[in-house]
Amino acid sequence: MLVIGERINGMFKEVRRAIEAQDKAAVQRLAREELEAGANVLDVNLGPAQVEPLPALRWLVEAIREVTKAPLAIDTTKADLMEEGLRLAGPGSFLNSSTGQEEKLRLFLPLAAKYDASLIALTIDEKGVPADSSGRTEIGLRIVAAASEAGLDPGRLYIDPVILPVRFTQPNPGHVLGALREVRLLCDPPPKTVLGLSNVSQGSSLRELINRTFLVMALGAGLDAAIVDPLDRPLMEAMITAELLLNRHIYCDDFLKAYRAGAG
Amino acid sequence: MLVIGERINGMFKEVRRAIEAQDKAAVQRLAREELEAGANVLDVNLGPAQVEPLPALRWLVEAIREVTKAPLAIDTTKADLMEEGLRLAGPGSFLNSSTGQEEKLRLFLPLAAKYDASLIALTIDEKGVPADSSGRTEIGLRIVAAASEAGLDPGRLYIDPVILPVRFTQPNPGHVLGALREVRLLCDPPPKTVLGLSNVSQGSSLRELINRTFLVMALGAGLDAAIVDPLDRPLMEAMITAELLLNRHIYCDDFLKAYRAGAG
Numbered sequence: 145m146l147v148i149g150e151r152i153n154g155m156f157k158e159v160r161r162a163i164e165a166q167d168k169a170a171v172q173r174l175a176r177e178e179l180e181a182g183a184n185v186l187d188v189n190l191g192p193a194q195v196e197p198l199p200a201l202r203w204l205v206e207a208i209r210e211v212t213k214a215p216l217a218i219d220t221t222k223a224d225l226m227e228e229g230l231r232l233a234g235p236g237s238f239l240n241s242s243t244g245q246e247e248k249l250r251l252f253l254p255l256a257a258k259y260d261a262s263l264i265a266l267t268i269d270e271k272g273v274p275a276d277s278s279g280r281t282e283i284g285l286r287i288v289a290a291a292s293e294a295g296l297d298p299g300r301l302y303i304d305p306v307i308l309p310v311r312f313t314q315p316n317p318g319h320v321l322g323a324l325r326e327v328r329l330l331c332d333p334p335p336k337t338v339l340g341l342s343n344v345s346q347g348s349s350l351r352e353l354i355n356r357t358f359l360v361m362a363l364g365a366g367l368d369a370a371i372v373d374p375l376d377r378p379l380m381e382a383m384i385t386a387e388l389l390l391n392r393h394i395y396c397d398d399f400l401k402a403y404r405a406g407a408g
Numbered sequence: 409m410l411v412i413g414e415r416i417n418g419m420f421k422e423v424r425r426a427i428e429a430q431d432k433a434a435v436q437r438l439a440r441e442e443l444e445a446g447a448n449v450l451d452v453n454l455g456p457a458q459v460e461p462l463p464a465l466r467w468l469v470e471a472i473r474e475v476t477k478a479p480l481a482i483d484t485t486k487a488d489l490m491e492e493g494l495r496l497a498g499p500g501s502f503l504n505s506s507t508g509q510e511e512k513l514r515l516f517l518p519l520a521a522k523y524d525a526s527l528i529a530l531t532i533d534e535k536g537v538p539a540d541s542s543g544r545t546e547i548g549l550r551i552v553a554a555a556s557e558a559g560l561d562p563g564r565l566y567i568d569p570v571i572l573p574v575r576f577t578q579p580n581p582g583h584v585l586g587a588l589r590e591v592r593l594l595c596d597p598p599p600k601t602v603l604g605l606s607n608v609s610q611g612s613s614l615r616e617l618i619n620r621t622f623l624v625m626a627l628g629a630g631l632d633a634a635i636v637d638p639l640d641r642p643l644m645e646a647m648i649t650a651e652l653l654l655n656r657h658i659y660c661d662d663f664l665k666a667y668r669a670g671a672g
Binding site (some may be wrong): 186292309311314315317318321344348349350353354356357358360361363364365382384386388389390391394397398400407 | 432548574575578579581582585608612613615617618621622624625626627628629646649650653654655658659661662663664
């Protein structure tokens with residue numbers, strides 16, 4: 145699974161403080177920690193930090209780029225910020241995220257092409273998040289069609305079927321699992337799929353248990369990537385084990401260690 | 409999920425000793441512990457205990473029956489033992505197990521009917537365990553047809569697609585997940601499905617992690633029942649959480665406790 149580290153996000157208090165104080169060392173330490181723990185991509189989001197967004201994002205991306213060439217996922221809904229982030233982060237970045245709304249796709253698909261980026265697109269349209277799996281799948285197929293018209297390589301399109309908190313809408317996780325399966329079944333070649341995992345446990349008491357349990361089920365349904373906390377060790381162990389059971393890396397008795405050593 | 413407790417099995421050293429020594433207290437303690445930890449059914453298997461099988465099974469079932477009326481799963485391949493076990497355990501028991509071989513079904517289906525028992529049937533035929541999911545599904549469908557002809561209520565038929573150790577055959581867990589989905593898709597009404605879970609981690613170092621990860625994926629694929637160690641607390645928590653996410657019991661913040669209190 146492609147692990148997109150979620151920690152460089154201004155919604156976390158210490159990151160918000162680091163962004164506001166331009167504390168480069170704090171951000172760079174976090175980037176290194178995420179990568180060492182297994183992140184393949186680093187999500188970058190200013191969150192609610194009280195800053196001028198454009199210079200703050202520039203500072204943040206450049207601070208991270210001083211310590212790693214790993215792909216970054218520029219996480220914003222604003223086109224100007226997105227473009228500047230993708231430009232500074234360089235080719236191989238992730239645009240996080242578009243939705244299935246036509247105007248969003250018209251805005252973001254060309255940006256992905258221009259900066260050689262992968263595109264994450266949520267199955268949301270003018271009417272919001274569909275109440276079931278087939279509504280999600282339908283929007284997913286519209287996104288696949290638009291991306292194909294725009295010439296985006298299907299391997300660089302990540303459909304996100306939008307997991308909502310189980311606490312507030314308990315049928316939702318099942319619909320997301322259904323959509324993960326359906327999107328893969330109905331497209332040839334299938335797009336990749338991704339989830340912003342931690343949303344499933346928003347407001348819950350046993351967040352880590354819920355996160356890793358849902359991640360394992362989603363992997364069983366074919367999930368390719370997830371935005372997660374790579375510093376959550378039991379989560380990463382559950383992921384590695386699920387991938388082992390799905391025959392995605394070779395068995396050895398010490399498979400956790402082997403995976404972490406890059407032998408996985 | 410229907411939890412079939414696996415612990416009363418002579419393959420465990422202390423159980424073997426209890427059976428050989430007719431240590432009733434030890435067996436009864438284990439039965440109580442499994443039920444308190446969440447088992448709905450208790451599997452009963454003499455294993456390699458050095459005893460006369462028929463009187464030993466009689467003793468074992470009667471010892472358990474002194475402390476609980478919970479359904480028992482009589483776990484043997486021998487027809488005479490099976491019949492005596494089902495007779496003593498009473499209506500609502502489980503016959504564990506038949507295979508898809510005609511001669512086995514001809515032997516065990518009438519026994520299930522005679523003693524008002526549910527039937528667990530492995531997707532194995534004359535050629536052994538199929539190498540892929542569709543081979544399992546095909547045998548599963550033959551079992552469903554035979555059970556229907558014999559008049560067994562489809563809700564009392566449990567198809568077991570045979571999980572093999574991931575250590576020895578790594579594509580196997582994926583085939584089992586596929587078969588779990590296919591059997592449900594292709595039968596109306598679908599039979600129930602069951603797994604002898606711990607086999608997946610046979611010979612592995614990280615057995616509990618492998619067991620609970622595969623159980624969660626199997627639940628996501630529609631699994632109805634499993635033969636597990638209910639005393640493995642993280643396993644039971646993963647199961648409860650997976651069922652919560654599949655909307656099988658009502659959300660509350662303290663859902664583990666609520667489930668255990670029977671409110672799940």
